[in-house]
Amino acid sequence: MATVKMILTVLYLLQYSCFGSDVNCKQGDCKPIQDTTQVFCECHKMFRGPACIIDYTDLEDKINGMVYKPVPDLTAIYFSVKELKDFTKEIVESVRHDIQWTQIFVKYSNVTEKFRNISTLHTQLKNGTITQRHYVSEVGAEFTGGSSFQLYLTDFHHMMMGTGFGDKHNILDIFRKSLVQDSQSQSGEPVECTKYYSDQIDYFVRYMFALEKEAVLAWSKYLLVTGKSENIDLLEKIFQDYVSQQWRLFNKNGCGPLKAGDLQNSHCEKLYHSTAQQQVKLKCGGSHKPFPEIVVCSGGQWSASPVCNEEQVNGRVECRSEGGATVCKATCSSGWGSATHPEPSEYKCSQPPCPSFIPHQCNNCTQNSVCKDNEVCTGAFGTCRDTCQVRSPCGVNAKCSSSSNHGSSCTCESPWKGDPYSGCKSQDLQWVHTRDVPSNAVRSKTQLAVCKAIGPDGGWHSGYVNSQSCNFEYDGKSNQASNYEVLVDPCGGRGWIWVDGEQGNMVSYDESKRFPGVIYFVCSVKSDGLVGKLFNTRNGFLCHIPRNGGTKDGSFYALVPQPCL
Ligand SMILES: *[C@@H]1O[C@H](CO)[C@@H](O)[C@H](O)[C@H]1NC(C)=O
Ligand SMILES: *[C@@H]1O[C@H](CO)[C@@H](O)[C@H](O)[C@H]1NC(C)=O
Ligand SMILES: *[C@@H]1O[C@H](CO)[C@@H](O)[C@H](O)[C@H]1NC(C)=O
Numbered sequence: 001m002a003t004v005k006m007i008l009t010v011l012y013l014l015q016y017s018c019f020g021s022d023v024n025c026k027q028g029d030c031k032p033i034q035d036t037t038q039v040f041c042e043c044h045k046m047f048r049g050p051a052c053i054i055d056y057t058d059l060e061d062k063i064n065g066m067v068y069k070p071v072p073d074l075t076a077i078y079f080s081v082k083e084l085k086d087f088t089k090e091i092v093e094s095v096r097h098d099i100q101w102t103q104i105f106v107k108y109s110n111v112t113e114k115f116r117n118i119s120t121l122h123t124q125l126k127n128g129t130i131t132q133r134h135y136v137s138e139v140g141a142e143f144t145g146g147s148s149f150q151l152y153l154t155d156f157h158h159m160m161m162g163t164g165f166g167d168k169h170n171i172l173d174i175f176r177k178s179l180v181q182d183s184q185s186q187s188g189e190p191v192e193c194t195k196y197y198s199d200q201i202d203y204f205v206r207y208m209f210a211l212e213k214e215a216v217l218a219w220s221k222y223l224l225v226t227g228k229s230e231n232i233d234l235l236e237k238i239f240q241d242y243v244s245q246q247w248r249l250f251n252k253n254g255c256g257p258l259k260a261g262d263l264q265n266s267h268c269e270k271l272y273h274s275t276a277q278q279q280v281k282l283k284c285g286g287s288h289k290p291f292p293e294i295v296v297c298s299g300g301q302w303s304a305s306p307v308c309n310e311e312q313v314n315g316r317v318e319c320r321s322e323g324g325a326t327v328c329k330a331t332c333s334s335g336w337g338s339a340t341h342p343e344p345s346e347y348k349c350s351q352p353p354c355p356s357f358i359p360h361q362c363n364n365c366t367q368n369s370v371c372k373d374n375e376v377c378t379g380a381f382g383t384c385r386d387t388c389q390v391r392s393p394c395g396v397n398a399k400c401s402s403s404s405n406h407g408s409s410c411t412c413e414s415p416w417k418g419d420p421y422s423g424c425k426s427q428d429l430q431w432v433h434t435r436d437v438p439s440n441a442v443r444s445k446t447q448l449a450v451c452k453a454i455g456p457d458g459g460w461h462s463g464y465v466n467s468q469s470c471n472f473e474y475d476g477k478s479n480q481a482s483n484y485e486v487l488v489d490p491c492g493g494r495g496w497i498w499v500d501g502e503q504g505n506m507v508s509y510d511e512s513k514r515f516p517g518v519i520y521f522v523c524s525v526k527s528d529g530l531v532g533k534l535f536n537t538r539n540g541f542l543c544h545i546p547r548n549g550g551t552k553d554g555s556f557y558a559l560v561p562q563p564c565l
């Protein structure tokens with residue numbers, strides 16, 4: 001029984017095999033549908049339809065998927081790189097002054113040009129400009145006689161990796177170097193990690209991968225339509241391997257985001273934006289200053305977490321790196337301080353991006369030396385103010401003037417006299433030419449106004465006013481003069497005093513013409529208050545008064561000025 005059944009199965013298979021049926025599975029296996037006599041084509045990958053016809057869309061998706069995986073963010077560029085040829089020209093021209101770059105492009109121009117050529121043909125095929133037959137002959141012509149596509153792909157790989165004969169750097173590093181040098185020589189501004197820089201790097205990286213992928217797609221298409229699809233798997237493998245290696249290399253030495261508040265060249269974000277030993281000269285916005293001035297990418301890390309800060313007037317900000325953190329200390333210069341921050345302030349940032357900061361102000365003086373010459377500091381943490389306004393050492397009726405070296409001096413304000421430091425409290429008595437007796441005239445205790453007139457010797461002699469004449473003693477006789485001066489007191493009576501006997505600061509008015517060297521003072525005799533002139537005689541100080549009889553009196557008051565405040 002069992003043997004019979006087995007034989008029957010074999011018969012079935014023979015009967016229902018695809019041989020002889022009108023189903024023709026081009027790229028697939030013919031499979032029976034169970035319990036029927038029908039068969040179907042189970043298609044190999046990338047083939048579709050009842051007869052397993054080539055499905056190019058699938059192939060494209062697959063290759064795209066492959067390239068997107070190791071190289072993210074490329075989707076956009078694959079659709080935007082429309083004219084690869086123009087872009088190549090643009091890249092070459094943007095850095096044509098750089099010899100190394102030019103050499104690389106010349107060296108690998110056969111590969112890039114070939115890849116561009118078949119990509120263009122592929123685009124023309126897809127948009128219907130050329131037929132499939134035309135495509136096959138053109139692409140085939142590109143690779144006859146010379147190297148096969150795989151050799152070109154390997155060459156391209158060498159260019160990307162910098163592993164070709166005589167190569168020293170991978171193509172991204174060469175491009176980066178040219179970009180930095182070229183821009184710096186033109187503007188003098190740092191170009192590293194600017195928007196321009198990262199845009200150029202992005203575009204370049206995407207372009208290179210796009211060109212590689214477009215070429216692989218074009219060649220895959222050629223293999224498909226020429227019936228060599230069995231080679232596609234190997235091509236895919238090589239391509240995937242190359243792209244992964246290239247992408248890893250481009251990202252291998254990068255330091256990632258370089259960021260800080262107010263940092264202007266903060267556009268290095270991706271790993272491939274930077275590379276080992278790359279130095280970036282930092283630039284902050286506004287009047288901010290960067291720390292450090294230059295960061296270096298090394299071992300996958302920037303040498304410091306940068307920070308931008310406002311400069312400190314009358315002080316300084318010193319930053320340092322401390323195990324990945326950035327610590328800045330703001331101190332005031334000697335003589336300066338801050339009332340609100342008496343101690344130096346510290347700004348610490350443990351991880352990037354560090355915010356920018358404005359250090360506290362050093363706007364309070366602590367020493368006179370930081371103030372202007374005519375100013376002093378008002379306190380321990382004070383303000384520079386005019387010396388005289390802060391502390392005038394002057395007394396009443398005295399004027400303060402600030403002098404150099406933060407000092408000041410005082411002078412009496414006219415007509416006040418005295419010590420400007422203790423106060424200018426007196427005014428000079430004044431001789432006034434008049435016939436009347438002013439109300440503020442200096443009077444004796446008997447109310448006689450003090451006057452002086454020119455005597456026969458041509459000098460002044462003091463006496464008292466009576467009947468609009470000045471009565472004075474001269475040579476032992478009484479004299480009258482109608483032309484005289486009256487002694488008045490600007491202080492209205494408080495600026496003088498009669499003091500018993502001769503005094504050191506008596507009011508004098510002339511030197512004697514008759515006895516050179518003898519000084520005349522004002523005096524008034526005690527007995528009747530008559531006013532006369534006092535001078536030192538052989539018998540001591542005597543008051544000489546105009547009266548009959550004894551004109552010399554040793555019992556007298558001397559007139560002494562006194563402060564009137
Ligand atoms: C690319 O195509 C142009 C013409 O379309 C041809 O002259 C040139 O030689 C080709 N380049 C390469 C490297 O084959
Ligand atoms: C097809 O693609 C080629 C190459 O990119 C282009 O020059 C041509 O204008 C396109 N034609 C159409 C009809 O889109
Ligand atoms: C491209 O040209 C260079 C030298 O000009 C040569 O070494 C290299 O083999 C060429 N590449 C291919 C794939 O023919």
Ligand SMILES: *[C@@H]1O[C@H](CO)[C@@H](O)[C@H](O)[C@H]1NC(C)=O
Pocket residue numbers: 339363364379381382383
């Ligand atoms: C510190 O200086 C500022 C600006 O000059 C001033 O306004 C402030 O009053 C000063 N502080 C003290 C305590 O004097």
